[in-house]
Amino acid sequence: MASAAPQARLFTGAIDRSWGIASFTRLVSGREADLLDEGPLLEPPPQEVPEAQGIHAFPRGMHAGTCLHEIIEQVDFADLASAPEITQRRLRAYGINGFDDVVSENVRRLAALPLATGEDRFALREVPNESRIAELEFSFPIHRLTNARLAEAFALEQLPLPIERLQFQPINGFLTGFIDLTFEHAGRFYFADWKSNWLGPTTAAYRPAAIAAEMQRNFYTLQLCLYSVALHRYLRLRQPGYDFDRHFGGAFYIFLRGLDPAQPENGVHFERLSRGFVEKLSGVFE
Template identity: 30%
Template sequence: GPGPLRARVARRKPRQRLDRSSFTALARGAFEASAAGLADGQDHDRLIDADLGPGAGASAGAALDPTAEAAERVPLADLVAGTRLGTGMHLLLERIDFRGDPIGWRQQAEQLARRRALPAEAVEPLLGSLNTLVQTPLGHGALDFRLADLSRRDRIDEMGYVLPVALEAAAGRFVPPGAAGGAPRDRRTAPGSAAFPRVGPADLARVLAAHPGGGLPEDYPRQLERLPAQAIAGWLRGSLDLVFRRPGPQGAACWYLIDWKSNRLGRHWSDYAPERLAQAMAQHHYFLQAHLYTLALHRHLARHAGYDYATGFGGFLYVFVRGMHPDRPGSGVLFDRPPLARIEALDALLREGRR
């Protein structure tokens, strides 16, 4: 009769693990190698908010006389900076009703401070600035409205996303060993190997450079190309701070996204002027972040019947909270709407990997 059953001995090395990463890891020059810290759903992208030091405006120029200095000084000039403030501010903005509830705002802020999620010394300055923030018109044409006009039913806070990177190429290159008509699997192109069609900063830079326009600085792709981060195949994970809808040109919903920034660019209003915001966006690769966020939202909206990028996506706004005021239109807010061709090219790159 047949002999005893024996387990076959594995002769192949285990396939390398696919990468799980985030925008923050990319911008810091290294991808996260494991899922540790990602499984809890925390938005790691906020952790890159930083104190960029004195700006290129009045803070870096000649000394102002006391009267002029007081007039040009932003109210949150001396508010503590750092990761804890950024995280706590995000949590506070996620929880409050923008339409006005000072008692509720205070309860939320004090609760976060008790949990040590927000520095205690930041509670009063932030509460004093919230009404300024929600009453400031965001500007930019059709988006000339205030956060105070936005109801809860028209907003989604902390909308999570997962962007597959080169996984379609992985499926296309995988041939089961011994399959009819198939050649033996080429280990050099297995997911996780060096020859697999990954995506890196140079690939992303080529896409941005090939589709200029909008508010993207002409030299930003060259800056992105020099980012010292390894190429990946796997997933990019994060969350969008705020997604909201407004009536579009034909009456249908038009969707926008906001990313909150607590960065301290300087002490004066000139430090939050449009050109200074563009510098900060490039320095911290927020332009790359904005395009990944735009693609994530575009993919989500494209699943719904009738969606069209031209009328259904309004653009992204990067809101530098320290630099906003109703009497300073355009200060502290950077808006852009990438051309569709650029987003489609980025979509193809992430689906198929480097070609």
């Protein structure tokens, strides 16, 4: 007698959908829009806009931005001899022509850019390759992360960040990400994040007030906070005798299209979070 054909059992259990891999992008993907912060709904009278030139005419979007990231990742800021060749090779790989000299000049500006922390002032060309890590990946466990718990931590720090606009379900699992550049200078550790956002056709569009608004609009301040926790945890594990006040330097958000030697404050946002806040936020994920 022939046996019955085997059949798969029907799964009737419940899967906890809160478990997964989270990232900055996931946390902000469902944020609410706030039309009141976006200015008037009616279009303003047309104004004459200067024609974009140089780095301001460089292609926009994720494809071009990734190309710039790869160039910066491969360049040795302390020795730019190979930078033009690296720039040309990556631009061709991405099908971008006519910007070799423009991007090479932008890389030189980035290497020489004065980075001010309030206590120190230095440039990336002073940081040797052995003191930097490009694309540092991090991943750490999170337990029952909600925007309410984030808001509780952010109440400690006066940051222009409307956490209540975030709309995500409670998350269990891991928070992961990549830090564009992590480096050490004069005994302190910093990280930098490159932004290729196009804010206008001249460097005047990248003044500190405009950069601050862009940081808030895109929730980059939240990203800065998450990455600060990641660096804090990394140093706690890897740096002998780690002390936040002595070793943690802060974060630079550098808007690549806004670099101007005549106005070095343009295109740069620096933030050094307090020890209490970083430790409180780190505890939110535990």
